[in-house]
Amino acid sequence: MRHVLAAASALALMAGGAYAKELNIYNWGNYTNPKLIEKFEAETGIKVTITDYDSNDTALAKVKAGGHGFDVVVPTHTYVPIWISEGLLAETRPDQMENFKNMDAKWVDVDWDPGRHYTVPWQWGTTGVVVNTKYYSGDINTSAIFLDPPEELRGKINVVPEMGDVMVMAIMYAGGEPCTDDKEVLKKVHETLLNAKQHWLGMDYGNLEKFAKEDLWAGVNWNGSTFRMRLQNEAIAYGYPKEGYPLWMDSVAVLKDAKNMDEAKAFQNFVMAPENAALISEFARYANGIAGSEAFMPEDMKTAPEIVIPEELKSAGKFNGTCAPETQALYTRIWTDLQK
Numbered sequence: 001m002r003h004v005l006a007a008a009s010a011l012a013l014m015a016g017g018a019y020a021k022e023l024n025i026y027n028w029g030n031y032t033n034p035k036l037i038e039k040f041e042a043e044t045g046i047k048v049t050i051t052d053y054d055s056n057d058t059a060l061a062k063v064k065a066g067g068h069g070f071d072v073v074v075p076t077h078t079y080v081p082i083w084i085s086e087g088l089l090a091e092t093r094p095d096q097m098e099n100f101k102n103m104d105a106k107w108v109d110v111d112w113d114p115g116r117h118y119t120v121p122w123q124w125g126t127t128g129v130v131v132n133t134k135y136y137s138g139d140i141n142t143s144a145i146f147l148d149p150p151e152e153l154r155g156k157i158n159v160v161p162e163m164g165d166v167m168v169m170a171i172m173y174a175g176g177e178p179c180t181d182d183k184e185v186l187k188k189v190h191e192t193l194l195n196a197k198q199h200w201l202g203m204d205y206g207n208l209e210k211f212a213k214e215d216l217w218a219g220v221n222w223n224g225s226t227f228r229m230r231l232q233n234e235a236i237a238y239g240y241p242k243e244g245y246p247l248w249m250d251s252v253a254v255l256k257d258a259k260n261m262d263e264a265k266a267f268q269n270f271v272m273a274p275e276n277a278a279l280i281s282e283f284a285r286y287a288n289g290i291a292g293s294e295a296f297m298p299e300d301m302k303t304a305p306e307i308v309i310p311e312e313l314k315s316a317g318k319f320n321g322t323c324a325p326e327t328q329a330l331y332t333r334i335w336t337d338l339q340k
Contacts, residue, residue: 019047023263026051026059026070028250029206031123033283040270046263054205055162063088063255071258072267074122077249078164080112081322090254092265094120099272107249107289111321119251120268121289123224123280126309126317127165127246129239130221130229132214140239141313143173145218147196154199156217158210161203163335165246166193166220168320172244178320181327190334197338211236224286227306238306240313247319249289 021044025032029052037048051070053059056079062068064086075083083089094100095108095116103121113119129145136152144150146157147170159166168178170193176185201216208225210216212232221229226238252271254264270276277288278296287307294302301307309317323331 019045021046021260021263023048023072023260023267024051024070025049025072025074025267026053026063026068027072027074028052029054030208031074031284033279036271036276036279036283039276039279040267044263044266044270046260046266055160057163060086068255069259070255071260071264073253073255074250075253076164077110077112077251078320078322080119080251080253083253084113084118088256089118090256090258090261090264091117092254092268093117094268094272097265097269097272099269102272102274102277102290102292104289104291110249113251119253120272121277122250122252122271123284123286123288124247124249125223125286126240127160127162127169127220127222127248128226128241130211130219130226131237131239132211132217132233132235133237134214134235135217140237141242141310142239143169143241143243143245145239145241146200146220147173147192149196149199149218153218155201156215157200158207158216158219158221159200159203160220160222161205163331164320165248167331167335168246168318169220169241169244173241178244178246178318179323179327181324181330186330186334190337193334193338203339208232222286223306224284227285227304230306240309240316242313242316244316244318247317249319 023046025048027050032050041048056076059073059075060079107121108116129140131140131145136150138150146159149157170189171178171180171185174185174188174192176182207216208229211229223238230236252268258264272290274290274292275296277290277293281288281297
């Protein structure tokens with residue numbers, strides 16, 4: 001009954017054109033289902049504002065600089081320990097929230113947030129390569145697509161500006177392991193990336209329409225985003241690099257200096273309801289960490305090649321840990337050089 005009254009109260013507030021409360025979310029661009037936000041606003045009376053970012057490093061730098069005004073952020077698992085060690089996240093104890101019972105057990109005691117004292121799952125997936133098969137008919141299950149590009153694709157390649165993913169793929173292509181500090185491997189990675197860059201058109205985020213319209217033909221991309229591209233252009237395919245590719249999970253965290261702390265906690269609890277988690281996946285086309293959400297998701301996600309990893313390529317995917325600060329600094333130097 002209280003839930004019904006709260007929803008009625010929220011609707012009454014909106015009918016009057018005003019909200020009693022607000023929530024400011026800082027999330028990856030084109031990653032949040034408008035229907036999810038509409039539902040949250042209707043049920044809680046909390047007005048949501050979303051600001052986009054294009055990489056983990058962008059988000060971290062913005063919040064560390066202060067004066068941001070955000071309440072919620074959605075970092076990738078390898079960055080969560082950094083956010084915690086920097087003292088940027090509130091220990092909101094999602095494990096004590098009402099909807100925590102819905103979290104899939106395999107996502108509870110994770111390395112980056114043991115027992116889930118800070119974060120709740122948003123979505124998880126893979127980083128691989130996207131290729132328009134109209135322009136290239138060779139093997140797409142390789143990072144050579146962007147690191148040693150076939151002639152047919154040169155000048156039409158985009159690499160997402162996410163250092164963690166791109167560095168891991170380049171390191172594994174060079175025969176190394178994620179978080180390696182082997183100088184010979186990193187020298188090879190540096191040279192490979194700089195040589196490859198001359199064949200890239202850009203390093204941009206949010207290129208769904210450009211791929212769908214065939215302004216871009218190949219590149220590094222995430223599986224759900226590629227799924228959305230294929231729904232607009234059937235020639236687009238997703239490759240799982242046999243040399244190795246990252247598995248990742250993005251999670252909802254609350255900032256320690258959030259001005260709307262109760263509202264932020266309410267949002268964490270909200271996204272752990274199966275029907276709400278399904279709305280997240282329905283839009284961005286990634287899996288989530290909430291048990292029972294499958295019953296509410298589109299049928300095409302159950303068989304999509306971007307979601308169902310081929311058996312022979314499953315072992316090439318890895319959930320990487322957070323690299324040591326000194327190792328991360330080495331990667332940042334290579335990445336900075338790549339941006340020049």
